[in-house]
Amino acid sequence: MNYYLGIDCGGTFIKAALFDQTGKIYAIQRKNIAAINEQAGYVERDMEALWDTCATVIRQTIQESNLDPRHIKALGISAQGKGVFLLDQDNIPLGRAILSSDQRSLDIVTTWQKDGIAQKLYPITHQSLWTGHPVSILRWIKENEPERYSKIGAVLMSHDYLRFRLTGKLNCEETNISESNLYNLHTGQYDIELAKLLEIEEIFNYLPSIVKANEIAGYVTKQAADLSGLMEGTPVVGGLFDVVSTALCSSLDDEQKLNVVLGTWTIVSGVTGHVEHSPKVPLVYGRYINPNQFIIHDDSPTSSGNLEWFIKQFGELSYADINQGISELPPAASSVLFVPFLYGSNIALGMQAGFYGIQAHHTKMHLLQAVYEGVLFSLMYHLERMLQRFPKTHILRVTGGATRSTVWMQMLADLSGLRLEVSNIEETGCLGAALMAMQADGVIEQPDLVSEMQIYHPNPEHYVAYQQKYQRYQKFVDTLKMLL
Structure with missing residues (x-):
């Protein structure tokens, strides 16, 4: 039996998992x-500590599996996009990753927007x-x-940095670098004119060659x-x-399904x-794993x-208690609104988070319900x-930590009016990376990824x-926007 290692480097955890070519998982470790x-x-990461942690989770995963590492035929990494991990001219980490x-570059981006960049x-x-x-x-x-x-x-x-630490080779992977604003989506190459437009043309010679996902x-x-x-x-x-991995x-095989x-x-x-x-709506495009295909997405850190911040600040509650408490409240009946902009906004640069509509009779559970709703x-x-770009959509395939809450998932189905399909694949980042390793190793028949999904109507x-x-929420954030 052959095995494939998938590594997932996210915002909070780094994970490693071992799969066989059917997609069966044999071991997983996370830190x-x-x-x-x-x-x-400022949101930074110590690059040496990241590599040390990555090496540790790989080693522990192999140990947990009791498999001979000679049977691991290839490995891949799925990771957060954007940000920068800089090396100096001796290939030594140049400060912390950002x-x-x-x-920190808010003023620069605001100026670019005003200047029509x-x-x-x-x-x-x-x-x-x-x-x-x-x-x-880089401009900052x-x-x-x-x-x-x-x-x-x-x-x-x-993931380019971690791949470099594993192999000693410098490359930028295509599905990620295609969303850097240094990549011409039509030519499939870096474009010096983009760097010149942003006045960072000096770094053009320090962009490693582009490598395909598989x-x-x-x-x-x-x-x-x-x-x-x-x-x-x-x-x-x-x-x-990681957006491509999920x-x-x-299994987004047509334009009638979207991944959330x-x-x-x-x-x-x-x-x-x-x-x-x-386009009527300027959505974000990037290269997908298949030739002549693109991924389109719209996203924000909202x-x-x-929820994790609220739990940390206002008392350690179990997720089971939170879900039970929210399930006992009437749906969408509370006057409390929560704007989930603790880590950034999808409405306007500089908008911040907050609650509105709290009254004396409201409890902590009402606030948590508002967080779920927000x-x-x-x-x-x-x-x-x-949906303006994919108007035939009738199914949302949902992934991420929130899928563990049946209360939150039913709330999403009720709000969107769409059928939800929740996969039983917990580690989409690790599996997606392992699938690329399988393809490189010549595995033709890919695992079944859509069986046994949980359905919400x-x-x-x-x-x-x-x-x-939701209409009240929209009016509220539009009013907040006027305060900027």
Whole structure:
């Protein structure tokens, strides 16, 4: 039997899992890799600590499996997109990594938007402007840390960095780098004119060559093997942007299904074979794993991280107690609204989180219900935009930590009015990366990814109540926007 290792590097955890070619999981290990938040708006990661943690979870996964590492035929990495992991000209980490949720470049992005830069970029990149894009962070470093900027030797994203530590080879993987605002979606290559437009053309020579998701990018070195327990010479593939990984594991085989991710980020994605050159809604495009296919998504960091913050600040409640308490409240009946912008907004740059409508009779459970609702109301912003591009959608395939809550899932079905299909695949990041390793190893028959899904049907009466409260939410955030 052959085995394949998938690594998933997310916003909170790094995981490693071993699968056979049927998709059966044999072992999994995970470790927390909490971000560093030393200043307002700063979200960083220690690169050496990340690699040490990655090597540890690989080693522990192999040990748990009791498998001979010689039977691991290939491995891949799925990871957060955007952000920057910089190496100097000796390939040594150049300070801390800056993650996609970092907002230090807010003033730069605001200026670009006022100057019409976004409109110039979009026809070439089909990307929005965001504070966590590599280009935004690089421009901030150029302006604020010029000495560091002058030492840049390689611009990577998170799975590119981990792949480098495993193989010693520098590459940027296509599904991720295609969303950097340095990549021309039409030519499939970096575009120097983009770097010039953003006044960071100096880094163009430090962009590593592009590698496909299922292409072997290098082989595990002896040093990495000694640390991780892998065999020296094990093939390492390009890997995946985690948004692509979840879409892949959701089997988006036509334009009638969308993938909803409720994890650290709220993400709605679909797969298409063509790019709209003059779209009504400017959605984000990136390269998909198949030739001539693209992933389209709309997203923001407005998801279940808001719930984790609330639990941390206002008392440790079990998820079972929270779900039980919310289930006992009438749907959408409370006046309490929650705006889930603790880590960024999908309405306007600089908008912040908050509760509104609290009265003396409200309890902690009413506030938690409002958090659940607020996360889904924010999701609806993205879903409604995506439905303009995918108007035939009738199924939402949902992944992410929030799927463990049947209360939250039924709430989403009732609010959206759409059928929900929740996969039994818990580790879509690891499995998606392992699937790329299988493809590189010549595995033709892919695992069945859509069997035994849990189905949620919308309740028409609750749909009306949630839509009415959603309209209140929309009016509230529009009013808040006027305060900026």
